[in-house]
Amino acid sequence: MTTRIGVVTFPGSLDDHDALRAVRLSGAEAVPLWHGSDALSDVDAVVLPGGFSYGDYLRCGAIARFSPVMTAVVRAAESGLPVLGICNGFQMLCESHLLPGAMIRNASRHFICTDQRLRVESSDTTWTCDFTAGEEITIVLKNGEGNYVADPETLHRLEDNNQVVFRYLGNPNGSANDIAGITNERGNVVGLMPHPEHNMEELTSPSLDGRRFFSSVINFLATLV
Amino acid sequence: MAQIIVDVMPKPEILDPQGKAVTGALARLGYHDMSVRQGKRFEIEVPGEVTEEHLAEVRLAAEQLLANTVIESFDVRVQH
Numbered sequence: 001m002t003t004r005i006g007v008v009t010f011p012g013s014l015d016d017h018d019a020l021r022a023v024r025l026s027g028a029e030a031v032p033l034w035h036g037s038d039a040l041s042d043v044d045a046v047v048l049p050g051g052f053s054y055g056d057y058l059r060c061g062a063i064a065r066f067s068p069v070m071t072a073v074v075r076a077a078e079s080g081l082p083v084l085g086i087c088n089g090f091q092m093l094c095e096s097h098l099l100p101g102a103m104i105r106n107a108s109r110h111f112i113c114t115d116q117r118l119r120v121e122s123s124d125t126t127w128t129c130d131f132t133a134g135e136e137i138t139i140v141l142k143n144g145e146g147n148y149v150a151d152p153e154t155l156h157r158l159e160d161n162n163q164v165v166f167r168y169l170g171n172p173n174g175s176a177n178d179i180a181g182i183t184n185e186r187g188n189v190v191g192l193m194p195h196p197e198h199n200m201e202e203l204t205s206p207s208l209d210g211r212r213f214f215s216s217v218i219n220f221l222a223t224l225v
Numbered sequence: 226m227a228q229i230i231v232d233v234m235p236k237p238e239i240l241d242p243q244g245k246a247v248t249g250a251l252a253r254l255g256y257h258d259m260s261v262r263q264g265k266r267f268e269i270e271v272p273g274e275v276t277e278e279h280l281a282e283v284r285l286a287a288e289q290l291l292a293n294t295v296i297e298s299f300d301v302r303v304q305h
Contacts, residue, residue, distance in 0.1 A: 058291070059293055062290065062293065066290070102293055102295040102296045105242040106242070147242075149295070149296060
C-alpha cells in the first residue's frame, strides 16, 4: 500500500506545493490538508510546510497553532504520527509545545537565504533514519526568524536525550548550540529551519539531501506494517 | 467600556534584535544613551467594570496566546 503523506496548507503557506511535490517524487501519495478542517484523511504522516502562516501575525506560527487542523495534528503526534515541521512548520511545533524552545529574529537581523551545510546529529527519528549520525549535508535555508532559543535546562535535556537532530556548520543566525533541528522524546516529531523539500531535484538544488527525509519516513512506516 | 492592557516584552536574557535596530537608528539621529527593548501592547475591551474574573481570564489568554512565555513575559493591568 502506498504511504500517504499529508501536507497542510495554511493561509500564507508558501512551500506547501513544493512539499507535496517532494512527497510525490519520493513515491508516496501526497495528500493536501486544509488548516480549517480537523480531518487528517487517514494520512500516515504530516508535513507542516514553510511560509508565513496567518501573515506571521503576533508571532510566527502562533495563530496557526490554534487552527482546527493543528488540534488534530497535536493529538495524532502525541499518539505517534510522524510529523515534520519545516521552517514556519517548526515554529508551529514550538508554539504547540510539541517541541520545546522558540524562534526569535536572526541575530544578524538579516533575512538569510543560502545553501546551508548541516551535520546530522541523530538518525534515531522517523524523518532521519536513512541518514547516518555525523553525516554532513546541504539543505536550503531561508528565513528571518530562525534563531533557536531555549532555557539552559531545556538545552541540557535536548543534548542529553540526543534530541538535537541537525546542527549548523557555521551558525548563520545565532541559534543556541548551533541547533538547526530537534525532535521530541519519542522521535516522531521533527522540526527544522532548513527546507528539505527544496533539495529534491538536480535542476534546482545543489544537493539531493532532502530526498532522504522522505525516504526515511516511508521506510520507517514500511517497517510498521 | 473598560479596558485591560497587556504588555508583552522579550525576557531580559533573550536577544531583542528589533530593539537593537531601533537603538541603532536612534543613535544615528543623535539620541545617544537610549537603549531600547521592543515589546507589544494589547488593548482589550470588556463590557462594564473590570472585575477580578476579567483579569483572571485575560491572564489566561495572555499565557495561552498573547505571549510565548518561553521567550516573553507579560503584565496585565487596568486602564483608567
